[in-house]
Amino acid sequence: MSPVFDGKFVIALGERDGVAGPAIAACAKAAGSDVVFTATECFV
Amino acid sequence: MGNPVVSHAAQVLAHVPGLARHGSKPSRELPRNAEVLAQFLGSLRSFDEAVAYLPHQAYIGALHPRDLPARPWVGAGPAAGRFTSGGEIMPEEEFLGLLACLDQFGLVTLDYEVAELAAAGLARHPLAKRLNLDRLAAASGDAEAVAAEHGSLPLHVARDRLAAGFRHAHDSDDALAAGVLLENLACKATGTLALLHLIDDHGIDPDSIDYVISCSEEAVGDRYQRGGGNMGKTIAEAAGLGQASGADVKNFCAAPVPALVIAGALVASGVFRNVAVVGGGSLPKLGMKFQGHLKHGLPVLEDVVGGSAALVTTDDGASPVMRLDGVGRHRVQAGSSNPLIMEALGVQPLEELGLSMLDVDDYATELHNPEITEPQGSGNVPERNYKTLAALAARRGDIGREAIPQFMAERGMPGFAPTQGHLASALCYLPHAVRRLTSGDATRVHMIAKGSLFLGRMTQASDGMSVLLERNQGS
Numbered sequence: 001m002s003p004v005f006d007g008k009f010v011i012a013l014g015e016r017d018g019v020a021g022p023a024i025a026a027c028a029k030a031a032g033s034d035v036v037f038t039a040t041e042c043f044v
Numbered sequence: 045m046g047n048p049v050v051s052h053a054a055q056v057l058a059h060v061p062g063l064a065r066h067g068s069k070p071s072r073e074l075p076r077n078a079e080v081l082a083q084f085l086g087s088l089r090s091f092d093e094a095v096a097y098l099p100h101q102a103y104i105g106a107l108h109p110r111d112l113p114a115r116p117w118v119g120a121g122p123a124a125g126r127f128t129s130g131g132e133i134m135p136e137e138e139f140l141g142l143l144a145c146l147d148q149f150g151l152v153t154l155d156y157e158v159a160e161l162a163a164a165g166l167a168r169h170p171l172a173k174r175l176n177l178d179r180l181a182a183a184s185g186d187a188e189a190v191a192a193e194h195g196s197l198p199l200h201v202a203r204d205r206l207a208a209g210f211r212h213a214h215d216s217d218d219a220l221a222a223g224v225l226l227e228n229l230a231c232k233a234t235g236t237l238a239l240l241h242l243i244d245d246h247g248i249d250p251d252s253i254d255y256v257i258s259c260s261e262e263a264v265g266d267r268y269q270r271g272g273g274n275m276g277k278t279i280a281e282a283a284g285l286g287q288a289s290g291a292d293v294k295n296f297c298a299a300p301v302p303a304l305v306i307a308g309a310l311v312a313s314g315v316f317r318n319v320a321v322v323g324g325g326s327l328p329k330l331g332m333k334f335q336g337h338l339k340h341g342l343p344v345l346e347d348v349v350g351g352s353a354a355l356v357t358t359d360d361g362a363s364p365v366m367r368l369d370g371v372g373r374h375r376v377q378a379g380s381s382n383p384l385i386m387e388a389l390g391v392q393p394l395e396e397l398g399l400s401m402l403d404v405d406d407y408a409t410e411l412h413n414p415e416i417t418e419p420q421g422s423g424n425v426p427e428r429n430y431k432t433l434a435a436l437a438a439r440r441g442d443i444g445r446e447a448i449p450q451f452m453a454e455r456g457m458p459g460f461a462p463t464q465g466h467l468a469s470a471l472c473y474l475p476h477a478v479r480r481l482t483s484g485d486a487t488r489v490h491m492i493a494k495g496s497l498f499l500g501r502m503t504q505a506s507d508g509m510s511v512l513l514e515r516n517q518g519s
Contacts, residue, residue, distance in 0.1 A: 016496050017428050020380040022504045040380075040504065042297075042496035043422040044412050044463055 005033035014040035048308035049363035050513060052248065053354040053474040054241035055104050055131040057462070058139040058234055058325065059095070061088035061347040062200035062207060066226060067330030084334060085203045089343045091135045096121035099413045100348065102460040104131035105475040109411070109457040117415055118342055127170070130245045130475055133348070134237065136201050138165040140208055142233045144183035145175050146282050151211050151225055152183050152199075158207040159184035171240045174284055197222040217267045224263075227327045231262040231275060234351030235324030236282040242320065242353040243283065253355070254316035256280040256290035257307055259299035260324040261466050279322050288320070297410070298495030299323075300352075300471035301509040307356035308366040308511075319356045323471055325349030326464050333463065336420030345416045350467040354474050361518030364481035364489070370397050370512030372492075380506050386432045389492045389510040391440065397512070401437040404455065404512075405486035408473035409433070410494065411459045429492075430456035469493035481515045489513045 010028040012035055014021030021040040029035050065074055065084070074081045094100060098121040102109045105128045113120060126133045134142070141162025144152045154162065163180045166172055190209025191198035199208040213220040235258060243250050258276035265272035276290025293303040300323055307319035327349055334344045356366065372393035374385055390409075394401060407430065414424040434451040437443045443451050461468035470491040480486035494508040 016494070016498075016506060017382055017423070017425060020504070020506070021498070023381060038504065039501075040496070040498040040506070042499055043420075044410070044417055044425055044465075044468075 005031040008033045010035045012038040016040055016042045046312070046359040047365045048311035048356050048368070049359050049365050049516065050304070050474065050478060051355050051357050051360060051363040052242055052246040053130065053478050054238050054245060054352070055472065055475055056134065056234060056238045056241060056351040057100055057103060057348040058134045058136070058237070058351070059089075059091050059348050060136045060139055060330070061203060061344070062136050062205075063230070063327065064088060064330040064334075064344055064347045065200070066197065066223065066327060067332060067346065068328040070331035070334060071223070073335070080338075083338055084331070084344060087338055087342075087344050088203050089347055092123065093343070094348065095126050095133050096124050099415070099460040100133055103350070103462070103472060104128045104133060105479075108476055109460045112458050112460065115415055118345075131241055135165070137161045137207070138169065139233065140199065140201065141166050141180055142175070142237065143229050145177065145179045146233050146236060147179070147183065147229060149213060151213065151222075151229065153185045153187050153190040153209045153211070154180070154183050155187035155207050156184050158187070158201060171237075171244055174240050174244065195222055197226060214266070219265055219267045219270045228262045228264050230327040230349055231260050231324030232278055232282060233324070234349050235260060235275065235279040235322045235353070238351035238353035239279055239283040239320060239322050242355060248355060250283065250285045251287045253280070253285045253288045253318045253320050255310065255319045256285065256288050257303045257319060257321050258290065258292045258324065259303035259321060259466055259471070260292070261296070261299070261326050262324065275324060276322070279324065280320075285320075295507055296495030296497060296499065297465045297469040298493040298508050299466050300469060301491055301493040301511055304354070304356065304366065304491070305368070305371055305509065305511050308368055311356055311358055312368055317358055321354045321356060323350075323352040323467050325351055325467065329463055329465060333416060333420035333422065340419040342419060345413075346463055348462050350462055350464040350472075352467050352471050352474070359516070359518070362482060362516050364478055364513040365516050367397070367512040367514055370394070372510035374506070374508040376505065380504070382428070383432055383436070385494060385506065385508050386429065386492075387436055389494075389508045390433050390490060391436050393510060393512060394490075401433070401440060401442045404488045404490045406457070406473070406477065406480060406489045407433055407455050407492065408470040408477060408489060409492045410469050411457070411461045411472055412463050412468045413459045413461060416463050424459065426456065426459040427452070477513055481513060487515045
């Protein structure tokens with residue numbers, strides 16, 4: 001995994017019909033970031 | 045015991061532009077900007093416009109959603125009737141009257157003139173005999189004075205005319221604040237209206253119903269048991285179902301399908317013979333996307349609260365069968381991506397029954413009206429769901445990739461429901477499903493609903509459930 005997010009803080013906001021917050025967080029963490037908040041929102 | 049069936053379904057809308065300002069979004073945004081408030085009030089629809097709006101006509105069962113013309117639907121509908129056999133669109137004065145009729149705690153004080161208008165309208169209503177209209181006179185009074193009391197809310201009609209004062213029920217209990225109680229009473233009223241249409245329009249004996257399950261999204265209770273319920277029994281009482289009890293099923297937007305499945309299980313097991321499933325409307329969602337509508341020159345399209353009711357009963361040899369062996373559930377370990385959820389709900393139950401995805405005629409998923417959601421950037425929810433289902437059908441080999449658009453057009457449908465969460469989640473299709481599986485030419489309808497559990501900040505998980513309805517082989 002590219003370390004493009006090394007040392008970065010990430011807020012992972014997902015969308016119910018798209019990509020869920022925890023999935024974004026898992027990717028961001030694997031890319032070296034520190035995930036500080038994860039949530040999924042619903043826009044309908 | 046035999047299979048349970050869904051014998052009848054009813055669906056209602058209350059057109060309440062005057063209450064739209066009490067939706068969660070408008071109640072936060074409008075007080076901050078007088079210009080936006082003026083624009084909002086100037087963009088509310090008349091009753092005739094709301095009745096003629098074709099998605100509303102589809103919602104109350106006057107036309108099938110696949111018979112909707114190409115968009116735009118705003119301004120496209122000819123003059124239409126407010127009643128169908130199993131539903132209606134109620135104007136706001138009557139709805140305020142209905143709130144007063146169903147209020148047992150002196151929360152609603154109607155302006156004298158509005159009370160008279162409501163009384164006249166409801167006296168002519170086909171369900172008048174099932175309403176206690178005497179309460180209207182008792183609820184009329186100095187609405188302006190009540191609205192000015194500490195903790196009260198002003199309610200309006202005709203865009204900006206004060207029509208009622210709505211009191212809170214406790215000085216220091218947020219769960220009994222006027223705004224919360226208005227949400228709950230609106231939910232009770234729309235659920236009751238739908239249940240009354242269900243029994244009255246279809247000649248069902250109210251005393252024959254044993255149990256009422258509410259799948260609504262409100263939170264009834266005081267500060268010690270916020271959300272405790274019980275809207276099911278509340279609506280049973282309000283509709284005059286003297287022999288029924290009831291309870292609530294909570295699962296965000298997904299609740300209608302587990303409510304139907306639990307109702308079916310109660311009937312199939314012999315615990316009860318007739319179980320009604322009801323969903324009252326969500327007042328907080330009024331005007332939820334109004335900023336997008338104003339930005340695009342549209343009227344405020346979220347000006348209706350919905351209601352839905354269905355009867356689950358023993359096999360009558362004709363009504364659509366609920367396949368309790370065709371229930372899909374979203375397991376904890378299934379993952380939360382949309383394709384995984386759709387596979388769990390839309391594909392696995394069919395595979396377990398040895399069916400292909402082409403054995404289902406209609407997929408009823410989340411059927412939110414895209415004309416409401418797209419202007420605010422929320423996309424076309426049903427189209428996304430149908431793309432996923434069609435892709436899963438292609439991956440299974442049920443169809444070729446080139447047939448994906450055809451699958452979506454023939455087995456999916458345009459979204460037609462107002463953004464009333466649970467009501468838009470498969471439940472809104474039930475009247476159409478019953479018709480298509482009896483007098484129509486469909487054999488199977490798959491009801492699929494998803495719920496956003498994560499919104500409550502107790503879990504990152506979502507949920508969903510599906511159930512298969514099938515033409516009765518006795519018919």
